[in-house]
Amino acid sequence: MSTTVSDTHSAHDAHDDHHDHKPTGIKRWLFTTNHKDIGSMYLWFSFLMFLVGGSMALMIRAELFQPGMQIIDPHFFNQMTTMHGVIMVFGAVMPAFVGLANWMIPMMIGAPDMALPRMNNWSFWILPFAFLIMLSSFFMPGGAPAFGWTFYAPLSTTYSTDSTALFVFSMHIMGMSSIMGAINVIVTIMNMRAPGMNYMKMPLFVWTWFITAFLLIAVMPVLAGVVTMVLTDKYFGTSFFDAAGGGDPVLFQHLFWFFGHPEVYIMILPSFGIVSAIIPAFARKPLFGYASMVYATASIAGLSFLVWAHHMFTTGMPTFASLFFMYMTMLIAVPTGVKVFNWVSTMWRGAMTFETPMLFSLAFVILFTIGGFSGIMLAITPVDYQYHDTYFVVAHFHYVLVTGAVFSIMAAAYYWLPKWSGVMYDDFLSKLHFWCSLISVNILFFPMHFVGLAGMPRRIPDYAIQFADINQIVSIGGFLFGFSQLIFLAVALKCAFKKGKPAPAKPWEGAEGLEWTVPSPAPYHTFDVPPKV
Amino acid sequence: MSEHESNEQKHERGNSRVITRLLASVMLMFAFGFALVPLYEKFCEITGFNGRTTNTASQTNEGMNVDETRVVTVEFHTRVSRGIPWEFHPEVRSIRVHPGEVKTVNFIIENRTDKAVIAQALPSVSPGEASLYLNKTECFCFEQQPLAAGERAVMPMQFYLDPDLPDRIHRFTLSYMMYDLTEQGQATANLSE
Numbered sequence: 001m002s003t004t005v006s007d008t009h010s011a012h013d014a015h016d017d018h019h020d021h022k023p024t025g026i027k028r029w030l031f032t033t034n035h036k037d038i039g040s041m042y043l044w045f046s047f048l049m050f051l052v053g054g055s056m057a058l059m060i061r062a063e064l065f066q067p068g069m070q071i072i073d074p075h076f077f078n079q080m081t082t083m084h085g086v087i088m089v090f091g092a093v094m095p096a097f098v099g100l101a102n103w104m105i106p107m108m109i110g111a112p113d114m115a116l117p118r119m120n121n122w123s124f125w126i127l128p129f130a131f132l133i134m135l136s137s138f139f140m141p142g143g144a145p146a147f148g149w150t151f152y153a154p155l156s157t158t159y160s161t162d163s164t165a166l167f168v169f170s171m172h173i174m175g176m177s178s179i180m181g182a183i184n185v186i187v188t189i190m191n192m193r194a195p196g197m198n199y200m201k202m203p204l205f206v207w208t209w210f211i212t213a214f215l216l217i218a219v220m221p222v223l224a225g226v227v228t229m230v231l232t233d234k235y236f237g238t239s240f241f242d243a244a245g246g247g248d249p250v251l252f253q254h255l256f257w258f259f260g261h262p263e264v265y266i267m268i269l270p271s272f273g274i275v276s277a278i279i280p281a282f283a284r285k286p287l288f289g290y291a292s293m294v295y296a297t298a299s300i301a302g303l304s305f306l307v308w309a310h311h312m313f314t315t316g317m318p319t320f321a322s323l324f325f326m327y328m329t330m331l332i333a334v335p336t337g338v339k340v341f342n343w344v345s346t347m348w349r350g351a352m353t354f355e356t357p358m359l360f361s362l363a364f365v366i367l368f369t370i371g372g373f374s375g376i377m378l379a380i381t382p383v384d385y386q387y388h389d390t391y392f393v394v395a396h397f398h399y400v401l402v403t404g405a406v407f408s409i410m411a412a413a414y415y416w417l418p419k420w421s422g423v424m425y426d427d428f429l430s431k432l433h434f435w436c437s438l439i440s441v442n443i444l445f446f447p448m449h450f451v452g453l454a455g456m457p458r459r460i461p462d463y464a465i466q467f468a469d470i471n472q473i474v475s476i477g478g479f480l481f482g483f484s485q486l487i488f489l490a491v492a493l494k495c496a497f498k499k500g501k502p503a504p505a506k507p508w509e510g511a512e513g514l515e516w517t518v519p520s521p522a523p524y525h526t527f528d529v530p531p532k533v
Numbered sequence: 534m535s536e537h538e539s540n541e542q543k544h545e546r547g548n549s550r551v552i553t554r555l556l557a558s559v560m561l562m563f564a565f566g567f568a569l570v571p572l573y574e575k576f577c578e579i580t581g582f583n584g585r586t587t588n589t590a591s592q593t594n595e596g597m598n599v600d601e602t603r604v605v606t607v608e609f610h611t612r613v614s615r616g617i618p619w620e621f622h623p624e625v626r627s628i629r630v631h632p633g634e635v636k637t638v639n640f641i642i643e644n645r646t647d648k649a650v651i652a653q654a655l656p657s658v659s660p661g662e663a664s665l666y667l668n669k670t671e672c673f674c675f676e677q678q679p680l681a682a683g684e685r686a687v688m689p690m691q692f693y694l695d696p697d698l699p700d701r702i703h704r705f706t707l708s709y710m711m712y713d714l715t716e717q718g719q720a721t722a723n724l725s726e
């Protein structure tokens with residue numbers, strides 16, 4: 001992608017606007033419609049949620065450090081696993097991606113802002129309230145939701161406490177926020193591209209987000225429907241999921257996973273886009289197979305609607321259905337394999353250097369693939385009877401979510417921090433963060449495979465004595481990983497307070513794309529006049 | 534300048550068209566979520582996917598051939614909804630039938646509480662496919678069962694298997710879950726007293 005842009009021009013515009021349109025203090029953040037401000041707020045919010053959800057994980061790991069009950073009682077333990085899952089999925093990973101989309105999509109396609117800036121402000125500001133409502137349920141009688149992030153009926157209907165109402169309400173708000181964000185992304189990409197930026201010239205991060213946004217539009221309303229049914233089953237006498245009233249609890253699982261499986265791709269497709277930007281930059285070669293990347297992303301998104309019941313093999317499906325979902329799931333490995341192949345081919349014979357964004361991306365490629373392999377194991381119906389609901393599943397989804405989604409978000413943050421803040425991040429601290437994270441995350445999650453295969457169930461506060469050693473190792477890894485993230489906090493704060501070497505407009509020699517044609521830090525307004533692509 | 538403005542207007546128009554379509558898709562998917570409920574029910578009814586049997590009496594097996602070359606084992610399984618102190622079990626744990634042959638099995642229920650209750654049994658068949666061939670001409674599960682305090686009742690269930698039952702099914706389980714509908718069924722209870 002060759003790009004020419006009149007730097008002076010956009011810098012000049014930015015200078016004017018700096019003084020004209022930027023309110024100060026709290027008002028700036030409350031009323032901002034600027035995509036960069038909103039992006040930053042999303043990113044800080046998601047990091048805060050990451051720390052909150054992480055603390056809950058550490059509470060879980062502290063209890064599991066030894067067999068027997070030591071620190072927290074089983075009911076509180078269940079609240080911890082539930083809220084940890086909900087917060088990490090809806091509070092940490094998804095908002096982080098929306099924050100990146102806000103910052104980068106307009107700059108990558110040469111647009112002055114998101115298409116719907118006022119809605120953008122709303123979609124961010126309702127989120128903190130959603131999580132305040134969710135977290136306040138800890139203070140209700142019976143405590144916070146304890147039915148797992150999957151809120152299976154009848155756990156969430158017959159056997160739940162009244163915090164379910166708060167859970168449902170806050171899920172509605174989160175859903176609205178995601179839907180608004182998705183609409184904004186789609187409209188921006190369809191209508192705001194700079195002249196000459198046709199679809200097949202868009203950076204892959206834009207492409208993957210475009211497809212993700214359609215997934216959000218398709219499944220968030222279904223989630224809203226399911227939580228509504230849970231609410232009416234619990235409080236208004238309906239029987240969607242209650243067999244006694246003619247409903248079917250298994251229907252809950254079908255509806256939930258119809259949302260749930262596309263949801264896991266919502267959390268990984270933008271990662272694919274990030275890694276597809278970073279690897280070419282540090283391998284100093286164009287991305288191998290750009291078009292095949294786009295088609296692979298689209299086919300993964302399409303297939304994600306046909307695999308939901310791989311989460312439900314043990315509910316007793318007819319053989320034909322089991323086989324169908326098993327083979328469809330394995331089919332997804334094909335486009336995913338294409339992607340991994342393309343990343344590796346991009347690096348092949350490249351002039352590689354190993355700056356921190358590249359290190360996180362490399363770790364992503366390897367560790368995400370490990371998560372993909374355990375996923376294929378779980379897709380095999382007969383063996384899933386053994387793996388289902390064990391720590392093997394916990395290991396699997398943390399490899400794809402933590403070393404997949406979260407590592408790619410870290411990579412993105414390091415890659416674009418110079419652009420956002422105008423200073424280079426602290427290189428030493430960033431490398432320290434990477435190596436500490438890489439080592440501890442494997443101490444944390446790899447041994448979970450083994451206890452899982454040996455039969456340790458998930459969502460359990462106590463375990464058989466023979467699992468003690470491995471759980472101790474896992475817990476130590478957990479605390480190391482958790483505290484390593486504070487190094488990232490230090491790096492981010494240093495950048496936010498402009499402590500560091502000033503960053504040039506394009507700090508990475510091999511980087512491509514319009515975002516590097518504007519100065520660092522990116523001026524408050526960029527591309528008021530569309531660049532020529 | 535005027536050209537710039539008209540461009541902007543074109544943008545606005547383009548935006549609102551896309552937004553309208555996206556909002557319509559959101560509404561559609563929300564409705565689709567709810568539409569899945571009856572669709573799932575219908576799908577299960579046709580395929581036997583969730584093993585639910587019909588709760589109306591089938592016609593008798595008149596004119597149906599009894600297939601004496603095959604024997605199918607039907608196992609019975611009973612459960613009482615959590616936390617309710619009733620006794621509920623079949624007289625026999627399993628029987629062997631020829632497809633087409635009519636059999637009756639008695640189920641026994643005992644209310645071990647000192648309160649009158651209304652019970653309702655819900656059948657389910659596993660593997661679900663077999664439910665399509667199970668015809669019940671009489672079943673306690675068709676209606677609610679009022680039980681006085683401490684009452685013990687014998688409840689018959691009469692059925693036959695459709696001879697079209699696929700050959701590969703030699704054995705299946707018919708399970709009954711007994712629910713307490715005392716609160717919901719109060720009106721009926723008053724009538725029967």
Ligand code: HEM
Nearest residue numbers: 054057060081085088093148149150401458459460478482
């Ligand atoms: C400090 C890092 C983390 C640690 C130590 C950790 C640990 C755990 C533990 C121990 C469980 C409970 C397993 C169980 O008892 O069943 C769990 C569940 C879960 N975690 Fe994490 N986790 C971490 C980060 C994350 C992240 C970043 C995500 C998402 C992006 C995530 C997503 C989930 C989900 C979805 C569940 C399932 C919750 C449920 O069972 O309902 N975790 N995690």
Ligand SMILES: [Cu+2]
Nearest residue numbers: 261308310311
């Ligand atoms: Cu899935």
